[in-house]
Amino acid sequence: MRNPPRVAMVAGETSGDLLAGLLLDGLQAQWPGLKGQGIGGPQMERRGFDAWWPSERLAVHGYSMEVLRRLKGILRIRKQLRERLLHEPPDVFIGVDAPDFNLGLETDLRAAGVKTVHFVCPSIWAWRADRVDKIRRAADHVLCIFPFEPELLAQHGIAATYVGHPLANVIPMVPDRAAARAQLGLRDEDEVLAILPGSRSAEVAYIASPFFQAAALVRKARPAIKLIVPAVPLLRERIVQLAHASGLGDGVQIVAGQSHAVLAACDATLIASGTATLEAALFKRPMVIGYHMHPLSWWLMRRKQLQPWVGLPNILCRDFVVPELIQDAATPQALCAATLEWLEARTRQPEKITALEQRFTVLHESLRRDTSRLAADAIQKLLAA
Structure with missing residues (x-):
């Protein structure tokens, strides 16, 4: 075994990049000098990761036309990545979330003798239970971010370790509301509504307008309220356009990024279903979860849904x-x-x-672990086996 080992990784989208960046912290503490290579985003690159393709190239939404328009390019990337990794096999491949992309790639690499790890158990407990067989074929080990998942996977013969949710350590147990408001130019006495319409272009296309129209109605009822939107930089211009088209004009503050500051500062949030809802729960903020997608995507998802809840705070x-x-x-x-x-x-x-704050505090405590170390330890044991 080289020291450090050669690690290949794929992280899709903003949330996967954040998780992978934190995982790299643990790996680099275990093996100083480790860099990693594959597909990643700015959080990973900040840790020295060599991104052959940016993670945003994998960002898709739903099942139907919005995916089909980009499917050819995504499949081409996966084919090229597979060939490159089979030609120069890493010591371990770590797929971070993005199961539709990663599980098939992991299966091929594992068949070729590469150790494979999947970080973030696909939500087989919520929908798409058919993925269990794919996970069993694909992953030597699964790193789980929710405490009930290893036992569930063990029932299907899949080795797994609960490592906690990285965000539970990033977000303080008691957020500094005053500091966040000062950072955003808000006063302590302001009533603040945060609007989070998603981090993907298709999400914004489907849910931003209803969110902004709802915010305009809220402002009619409460004229003094401050509206603030943390926008992914690449989507900021589109979000500004949709906000104006919804009648908000200059009555909404749109900031580049800073979603954690916005959640810490707000009194409540109108938020798209996804990882951001868990972040809002960890900030102990009241929320309304909304979501909209292509009708065919919705029909397909509903057929495979196993629980009555969609939002992560409610599921957990x-x-x-x-x-x-x-x-x-x-x-x-x-x-x-x-x-x-x-x-x-x-x-x-x-x-x-x-x-609500008490429920979210209990949830926060259950997810708080030394994720970077636990994940790195599990990978070290896999490599040593």
Whole structure:
């Protein structure tokens, strides 16, 4: 075994890049000088990762036309990456999330004798239970971010380790609301609604307008409210256009990135389903989860859904602790009404806010582990076997 080992990785999208960057911290503590190569984003590159392709090239949304338009290019990248890794095999390949891309690649590499790790168990407990067989073929080991997953995988003969959720360590148990507001130019006494319409272009295309229309209705009911949107830099111009088209004009503050500061600063958030909802829960913020996708994508997803919840906070709490308005239910009027309930509860039902914060604190504690070290230890043991 080389010291450090040669590590290849693939991370798709912004959330995968963040998780992979934290994993690299642990690997580099275990093996100083380790860099990694493959597909990654800015968080990984900051740790010296050699990104042959940027992770944003893998970002897709849903099943149908929005995927088909980009499928040819994604398959070409996977073919080229597979050939390169088979020609010069790494000591270990780590697929970070992006199961549609990574599981097939892992299967081929594992068949060729490469040790394979999948970081983030696909949500077989929520939908697409058929992926279990694919995971068994693809991964020598799975790194799980939720505590119940290793036992579930063990029932199917898949080795796994619970490493905690990296975001639970990044986000403080008690967020500094005042500091976040100062950073964003907001006053302590301001009432603040955060709007997070997603980090992918297709998400923004489907849900941003209903969110902004709902925010305009909220502002009519509460004229003094401050509206703030953390935008992925590449999507900022499009988000500005959609906000103006929805009648918000200059009444919304759109910032580049800074989603954690925005969540720490807000009183409530209107948020697209995805990893960001877990971030909002870790910041202990009331939220309304909304989502909309291509009708065919929605039909296919509904057929494979195993639980009544869509949002991660509700799935992990196993209860509708925050409202979910999905697909046809995600109308501006319904989104506005649900948001106003949270805002009004701060003065009329403070116990409702307190109860939510307590649920999210328990959730935060259950996810808090030394993720970088635990993940690196599991990989070290796999390589030593």
